[in-house]
Amino acid sequence: MSDSLTVQGVQALKALGLNYSFVLDDMERQAFVRGLGVSLQLCLLTIPGSLAVGILLAALLTSGRAWLASPARAFVEVTRNTPTLVQLYCAFLVLNMLITQQLRDWGAGPNPLTPFIWVVIVVSLHKGVFHAEALRAGIESVPTITLEAARSLGFSRHQLLVRVQLPLAVRFALPSLVNNLVDLVKMTAVASAIAVGDVTYQSIMIWTQRDNVLELLLLILLWFGLLTWLVSLAGRWLEQRLRMPGYGQ
Secondary structure, three states: OHHHHHHHHHHHHHHOOOOOHHHHOHHHHHHHHHHHHHHHHHHHHHHHHHHHHHHHHHHHHOOOOHHHHHHHHHHHHHHHOOOHHHHHHHHHHHHHHHHHHHHHHHOOOOOOOOHHHHHHHHHHHHHHHHHHHHHHHHHHOOOHHHHHHHHHOOOOHHHHHHHHHHHHHHHHHHHHHHHHHHHHHHHHHHHHHHOOOOHHHHHHHHHHHHOOHHHHHHHHHHHHHHHHHHHHHHHHHHHHHOOOOOOOO
16 A cells, blocks of 8 residues: 555656656665665764763863863864865875774774764864854853852862853853754765765765756755754754843843
8 A cells, every 4th residue: 555655656746847766666765764864873973972072172262271272272273164074084084094004003903983983073073163162152151240159159160160151151052052053964964975875875876877866855955954943943942941031041
């Protein structure tokens, strides 16, 4: 019954000038669905990864110690001012090759860093610097009177950061963080540049055989539109959940 409905659906779309006959081919259909799963995995890994990088860098930038803040600032400036795709190529084609060669020299076996892992690392680091800037601005926006009250209670610098500044900074920076995460979801499409089998790469493999570029691009747009909408929805929910009267909300 479901196969019959699928065939009818494909034929109906064909009458409209849209060629979705690839869904009737088991191998191509499974490859596309696999690509959707890989794209989702990239998002689920890079979102927490980038947030962790952002928190770490924000802590370094606001540490008050030049030997920590200066390297962090240099990393932020270089990373945010160079294209993600160039960073991915440098990491995969240069660093990956050097690591592989070194492991071979040591007799330590094959390189465990797959193209998928390199995408997660590069995208997490790239978007993490934008999170860091948003969090840094949030940390610096915490009212002085709040910090003085916390110090009067005997909070150490570490406790002040973890228990006071970061929780408030997240609330201040949340709209910017959500925008960064929406951009991150779209950025995962660069994975296809190094042959990671995400939805973009699988679609390219299909349309080279069937010449249905428009049809697959529409599906890619719908998929990323769905993912970014879900991230935006979660962000709006968090903004309402973490709203604090008296702190710019």
